Amino acid sequence: MPALSKKGISMPESPIRKLVPYADEATKKGKKIYYLNIGQPDIETPQKALDAVKNNDLTILSYSPSQGFESYREKLAQYYAKSGLSINKEEMIVTTGGSEALLFAMGCITDPGDEVIIPEPFYANYNGFATASGVKVKAVQGKIEDNFALPPISEFEKLITPKTKAILVCNPGNPTGYLYTKDEINQLADLAIKHDLFILADEVYREFAYDGAVHHSIMSVEKLKNHAIMIDSVSKRYSMCGARIGCLASKNKEFMNTAMKFAQARLSPPTFAQIAAEAATETPDEYFNEVIDEYVLRRNTLIEGLKEIEGTKIAVPKGAFYCTVELPINDAEDFAKWLLSDFDLNGETIMVAPAGGFYSTEGAGKNQIRIAYVLNIESLKKAIEILKKAIEVYPNK
The missing domain is CATH 3.90.1150.10 (Aspartate Aminotransferase, domain 1)
Structure with missing residues (x-):
């Protein structure tokens, strides 16, 4: 065999x-x-999203552009602007779920044998994405006693080697529900700049912040223009897990040009799901x-x-x-x-x-x-x- x-x-x-x-x-x-x-x-799921699929007048279910429909990316840009984030349609690629966005990101910034540092516990599929990309995960362990807050930056620095390419965080966290503070995000930003690393931020739960807390996006840190990569998805935001529509965003043009090659290789994200996701952006507050x-x-x-x-x-x-x-x-x-x-x-x-x-x-x-x-x-x-x-x-x- x-x-x-x-x-x-x-x-x-x-x-x-x-x-x-x-x-x-x-x-x-x-x-x-x-x-x-x-x-x-x-x-x-918002009725607008379901109706957009039911009531469309398509006669051919064709490919979409590899980066996703321009109209949807424009709506996404408007959505991010409401959160104070300036991300234009050229700085994002629509993906088949947040999972594909993470795989694209890993493919763009790592080679086999490279390392990514992740605070643990973390979303279980990060292990799978790393394995698929030939990347080694180096973990910084959080503590349940402090709700799995960001471990001391000194613990991250101990793990940095010439093979370290990025730090990956989920904010708010899966499986912990921890929401990083602005100070913690800035600490990570300083570390990334000091060691010239990327920061991958999985922000698919951005809407879900409780007790008056505010979500601080990695894309809001100006000095991280060339270091920040954001992963997003409609799965949880609009209760649309089956749509499999995500987003990869960065202001790093070289990264986005590279990611576009991965997007072209898989042709395009699903058409009907983008139609639903675009309609969902009109969901009221x-x-x-x-x-x-x-x-x-x-x-x-x-x-x-x-x-x-x-x-x-x-x-x-x-x-x-x-x-x-x-x-x-x-x-x-x-x-x-x-x-x-x-x-x-x-x-x-x-x-x-x-x-x-x-x-x-x-x-x-x-x-x-x-x-x-x-x-x-x-x-x-x-x-x-x-x-x-x-x-x-x-x-x-």
Whole structure:
């Protein structure tokens, strides 16, 4: 049999999706599952976006330009301007989800064997994107005790070598919900300039900032004009995960010219999804106000419930819709499997994401889980009740 590539063999499984077979078996047994493992919002997609697809008059479903429709990029520029960001249509490329934007960025700035520094825990697919690009992840570990705030800059500097090409951050964070302060963004900016590094900022949760906090974009730092690369997406903003429309943005012209070659190689982003995304830019502010109020209520409900479970440590999120929790157990992956295969409370159970897959440091996060609080309040309360009972009877504490 022909041999597979080392890259393919070393590609990590998704901690979010790899337990799906266990969930499928649980469903076949008649169990009801509350899905806390994946960031799929239950908020309705704006009707404008859905209607734009239903009511279009296309007679040929053709390619779009490789950089995306000009009309959509103009609308994106207007959207960013509302947030105080000056990003013109020539400084962005529409991508097939934020995932493709990250892959393009990795391809533009790294060669096999290069290194990218990432504060951990981090979005699990960063490990996959790095593996696909032949890049080594060097992790700076955050602490649950301080909500996974930015680690000291000195810890980043210890890891910088001639092969270091970039620092990658997610703001607000997945899986932590941490929202970087303006001071933390400026610290990263100074470090990037000092060592001539790129900063990749995954800002797909930019709309979700709570308790009066403000999202500070890496694109707002003037001195980072040639260092900043922003990743964005409509998936979470408009509850349009299935549209697979993202955006890659930078003021570095050489970078954008290089990224355009990657965009041309994959031809174009999907046409119907761009039509929906363009229409979604006209969503009124009231939509976001209501959504944020709902997520704050869900977050507060989750945190209050988790605090009643003895032995837990909780990183209180200030953005996004994820919470990382340390449980009084030995192995979160075993616990997550057990929840699906061996446990139920009146025929109901939960599916969670083991947090070990959100780290690159071996053994880190072994007793932590990520909870996506994307369920309605009643379902969330039920899920917390199930989690509390499960921990009480789980045999491998």
